[in-house]
Amino acid sequence: MEHRHAGRGFVLGVSLLALLGAGCTPDTTTPPPATSTSATPTESAQEREERLAYEAAEKSYREFRAELYRVLRSGGAKAPTAVMKKTAAGPYLANFKDLVVAYREVGIHSEGEEKIVYVREAGYSPRAVTFDVCEDSRDVKDYDKKGRYKGKGELRKVQLEVRLESNQWKLWDGEGQKVTSCEG
Numbered sequence: 001m002e003h004r005h006a007g008r009g010f011v012l013g014v015s016l017l018a019l020l021g022a023g024c025t026p027d028t029t030t031p032p033p034a035t036s037t038s039a040t041p042t043e044s045a046q047e048r049e050e051r052l053a054y055e056a057a058e059k060s061y062r063e064f065r066a067e068l069y070r071v072l073r074s075g076g077a078k079a080p081t082a083v084m085k086k087t088a089a090g091p092y093l094a095n096f097k098d099l100v101v102a103y104r105e106v107g108i109h110s111e112g113e114e115k116i117v118y119v120r121e122a123g124y125s126p127r128a129v130t131f132d133v134c135e136d137s138r139d140v141k142d143y144d145k146k147g148r149y150k151g152k153g154e155l156r157k158v159q160l161e162v163r164l165e166s167n168q169w170k171l172w173d174g175e176g177q178k179v180t181s182c183e184g
Contacts, residue, residue: 050124057129057162057169058119060087064171065114068096069140072110076103088171089163108150112140117155117182128163128172134182154178 043051064087071077071084077100080093088096103109114137123130137153144150158176162169 049126053124053126053129053164053169054121054131058131060162060169061119061131061133061160061171062116063087064096065116065135068100069110069114071100072103072140075107075109076100076105078104086168086170089165090170090172092160092171092173107145108142110140110142110153112137112153114140114153122159126164128161129169131160131162133158133160134179135176136182155180155182157182 064084067081067083067087071081080088080097080100084093084096084100114135117134117136118132120132121129122132135156135158138155140153142150142152155178156176157179158174160174161172163172164170165172
């Protein structure tokens with residue numbers, strides 16, 4: 001099942017049985033860098049503002065992806081969880097709401113962990129940041145209620161928009177594609 005994001009024409013390929021790529025954060029991923037609230041001697045106020053925005057936005061991304069995979073491993077959900085709603089909104093949340101509901105309705109659950117290969121800063125404004133990410137869910141496998149193998153994840157490069165909404169950085173939209181390598 002191919003699923004497309006609404007809004008701004010971004011497309012995020014989401015396959016019910018082979019998805020699992022626009023981010024992530026299980027225990028096997030590198031933790032986000034520690035947040036420092038004090039500027040370095042060579043850091044301007046603008047640079048500090050950007051750094052803090054990127055750190056907070058990346059934290060939301062990693063929290064969302066960890067929660068998404070937790071929900072998919074448990075067999076989906078009736079609706080997005082509180083963590084998903086706290087860290088995402090707009091087309092991004094709508095897309096993954098559809099995914100977690102579909103997993104539940106069809107009786108699919110995932111096993112395995114997604115890895116975030118990298119998260120790179122790609123654009124900044126005071127109310128939105130963009131990241132380029134590479135997500136590796138090739139170790140994630142999907143099974144039906146009877147334990148039959150249904151598919152596996154993939155390696156994806158994704159560009160994400162994260163917006164400041166009500167003083168919280170939330171994943172807003174994304175565009176991604178399946179790749180064979182995260183290089184380049």
